[in-house]
Amino acid sequence: MSIIYTLANQKGGVGKTTTAVNVAAYLAAEGFNVLLVDIDPQANATSSLGVDRRQLATSVYDVLVNQTPLETAITPTQWPRLHIVPSANQLAGATVELVSALAREHRLRVALEGAPDRYDYTLIDCPPSLGILTVNGLTAARNGVIIPVQCEYLALEGLSQLVQTIDLVRRALNPDLRIRGLVMTMFDPRTNLSRQVIQEVRQHFGNRVFRTIIPRSVRLGEAPSFGEPILSHDPRSSGARAYQVLTKELLLGDGKI
Amino acid sequence: MSIIYTLANQKGGVGKTTTAVNVAAYLAAEGFNVLLVDIDPQANATSSLGVDRRQLATSVYDVLVNQTPLETAITPTQWPRLHIVPSANQLAGATVELVSALAREHRLRVALEGAPDRYDYTLIDCPPSLGILTVNGLTAARNGVIIPVQCEYLALEGLSQLVQTIDLVRRALNPDLRIRGLVMTMFDPRTNLSRQVIQEVRQHFGNRVFRTIIPRSVRLGEAPSFGEPILSHDPRSSGARAYQVLTKELLLGDGKI
Numbered sequence: 116m117s118i119i120y121t122l123a124n125q126k127g128g129v130g131k132t133t134t135a136v137n138v139a140a141y142l143a144a145e146g147f148n149v150l151l152v153d154i155d156p157q158a159n160a161t162s163s164l165g166v167d168r169r170q171l172a173t174s175v176y177d178v179l180v181n182q183t184p185l186e187t188a189i190t191p192t193q194w195p196r197l198h199i200v201p202s203a204n205q206l207a208g209a210t211v212e213l214v215s216a217l218a219r220e221h222r223l224r225v226a227l228e229g230a231p232d233r234y235d236y237t238l239i240d241c242p243p244s245l246g247i248l249t250v251n252g253l254t255a256a257r258n259g260v261i262i263p264v265q266c267e268y269l270a271l272e273g274l275s276q277l278v279q280t281i282d283l284v285r286r287a288l289n290p291d292l293r294i295r296g297l298v299m300t301m302f303d304p305r306t307n308l309s310r311q312v313i314q315e316v317r318q319h320f321g322n323r324v325f326r327t328i329i330p331r332s333v334r335l336g337e338a339p340s341f342g343e344p345i346l347s348h349d350p351r352s353s354g355a356r357a358y359q360v361l362t363k364e365l366l367l368g369d370g371k372i
Numbered sequence: 373m374s375i376i377y378t379l380a381n382q383k384g385g386v387g388k389t390t391t392a393v394n395v396a397a398y399l400a401a402e403g404f405n406v407l408l409v410d411i412d413p414q415a416n417a418t419s420s421l422g423v424d425r426r427q428l429a430t431s432v433y434d435v436l437v438n439q440t441p442l443e444t445a446i447t448p449t450q451w452p453r454l455h456i457v458p459s460a461n462q463l464a465g466a467t468v469e470l471v472s473a474l475a476r477e478h479r480l481r482v483a484l485e486g487a488p489d490r491y492d493y494t495l496i497d498c499p500p501s502l503g504i505l506t507v508n509g510l511t512a513a514r515n516g517v518i519i520p521v522q523c524e525y526l527a528l529e530g531l532s533q534l535v536q537t538i539d540l541v542r543r544a545l546n547p548d549l550r551i552r553g554l555v556m557t558m559f560d561p562r563t564n565l566s567r568q569v570i571q572e573v574r575q576h577f578g579n580r581v582f583r584t585i586i587p588r589s590v591r592l593g594e595a596p597s598f599g600e601p602i603l604s605h606d607p608r609s610s611g612a613r614a615y616q617v618l619t620k621e622l623l624l625g626d627g628k629i
């Protein structure tokens with residue numbers, strides 16, 4: 116049984132994709148079999164791993180809307196043990212297409228339960244909204260949700276709304292849903308703002324905030340333009356180190372190391 | 373007749389709210405009567421101007437879903453000539469509530485046509501998606517859409533999807549819809565990535581890219597925590613200067629100065 120984590124936060128640009136892609140890559144580098152599922156119509160996780168979404172026959176769109184078996188959409192990447200279920204632009208239409216579908220919130224969970232049992236970890240990258248795609252991601256999150264939080268004031272504002280949505284999904288759709296942890300991202304040590312935001316988040320969420328803080332690092336922004344995770348693009352950068360340490364912290368908490 | 377611009381880009385965290393709030397504030401400072409309409413359920417534009425959404429009787433939710441007259445939702449801010457139609461969290465539910473409504477894409481356009489004719493400019497801030505709320509924003513955009521583009525690689529990827537959506541809305545809902553301009557945001561002169569992204573955007577969009585470039589400036593991230601636009605928080609910062617110059621460039625192009 117794969118451990119399934121969903122990366123969610125309706126605030127845009129907070130590092131959901133960057134965290135999903137880089138934690139997935141370090142998990143694979145540590146020897147675990149990893150599946151990354153991209154349910155964002157922007158397909159940023161797909162292109163961040165060098166997969167060209169125009170070349171694909173099947174995507175997560177088919178899995179969710181046409182109930183195609185997940186297995187047919189699984190695509191290997193250049194990195195051993197790291198596979199992806201890619202997204203595609205037509206997923207943007209899924210929101211409307213799924214509105215009257217039966218058990219529409221469970222499509223992803225059901226698809227993942229039918230997946231081959233060869234993955235140790237499954238990470239799901241969500242779009243910046245609390246619509247049907249993110250609700251699918253939260254319903255499928257067997258082991259919890261990982262919430263990237265940018266070290267910016269506006270990123271604080273949306274957290275209470277996100278927690279309310281998580282509570283709703285726990286009550287109505289996924290009784291096991293819990294917050295696995297909050298990851299502070301794009302930390303800039305030169306500014307008070309970054310420190311204040313971390314302090315504020317720690318006050319509210321206590322030890323559910325991962326100790327590892329991800330610094331702002333240009334290398335992390337460059338890596339997707341080469342279609343590779345940071346461990347390939349620049350493994351000695353501060354961003355790479357931080358994601359490596361975060362992955363270790365996650366594995367420790369999961370009792371895997 | 374108010375000039376109506378919509379700020380849209382489904383990529384998250386690119387500076388839609390920051391651009392809407394600060395251009396609105398500088399337009400008001402230049403003597404124009406300005407209405408800022410916040411159709412993002414996160415309500416970041418609302419809190420960036422110090423308006424407490426929990427205290428409000430009516431919001432843009434009532435205007436869109438209950439067809440309450442826009443006039444009743446208009447709220448003054450501390451700054452002369454700058455009014456806002458605030459958002460509220462329950463707007464997140466509007467996407468589902470509006471699905472079967474008649475002419476659901478025209479709700480905002482119709483509401484704005486019923487607004488008092490005392491505004492020179494109306495700016496609409498959208499959420500990071502291409503759903504019904506952003507489509508309402510694009511349908512209401514009488515004079516065009518302003519597209520903030522973060523100087524990051526992943527921000528490039530979504531532009532073609534956004535342009536396709538704009539074309540769709542022009543054909544089906546708003547024949548006058550055009551791109552008023554693209555604003556490059558969070559420019560970091562120390563990195564090649566920023567420069568490459570600007571070059572790439574200029575190649576595709578030519579002179580539809582505003583000449584004014586908004587630099588990354590911590591002050592811009594701080595201002596919302598004080599509930600004020602940058603011209604109040606730190607008028608001499610690089611971010612303030614850039615938004616002042618951008619506003620002048622917009623006014624020049626509109627033949628207002």
Ligand SMILES: Nc1ncnc2c1ncn2[C@@H]1O[C@H](COP(=O)(O)OP(=O)(O)OP(=O)(O)O)[C@@H](O)[C@H]1O
Nearest residue numbers: 127128129130131132133243330331332336384524
């Ligand atoms: N620690 C970091 N340092 C510098 N840049 C970063 C960092 N993390 C992410 N970025 C860059 O910031 C931008 C936003 O990050 P990302 O796209 O991962 O966020 P997101 O939450 O997935 O966005 P969306 O809401 O659009 O899905 C991207 O261009 C990314 O490359």
Ligand SMILES: Nc1ncnc2c1ncn2[C@@H]1O[C@H](COP(=O)(O)OP(=O)(O)OP(=O)(O)O)[C@@H](O)[C@H]1O
Nearest residue numbers: 127267384385386387388389390500587588589593
């Ligand atoms: N030029 C800038 N320099 C530094 N920080 C900025 C700048 N512009 C915006 N920010 C900060 O970056 C974050 C993202 O900006 P903003 O919220 O305006 O983007 P958005 O596109 O409206 O996001 P969303 O997609 O969630 O609506 C915010 O915390 C904001 O304060």
Ligand SMILES: [Mg+2]
Nearest residue numbers: 131132155159
């Ligand atoms: Mg993303």
Ligand SMILES: [Mg+2]
Nearest residue numbers: 388389412416
């Ligand atoms: Mg915004």
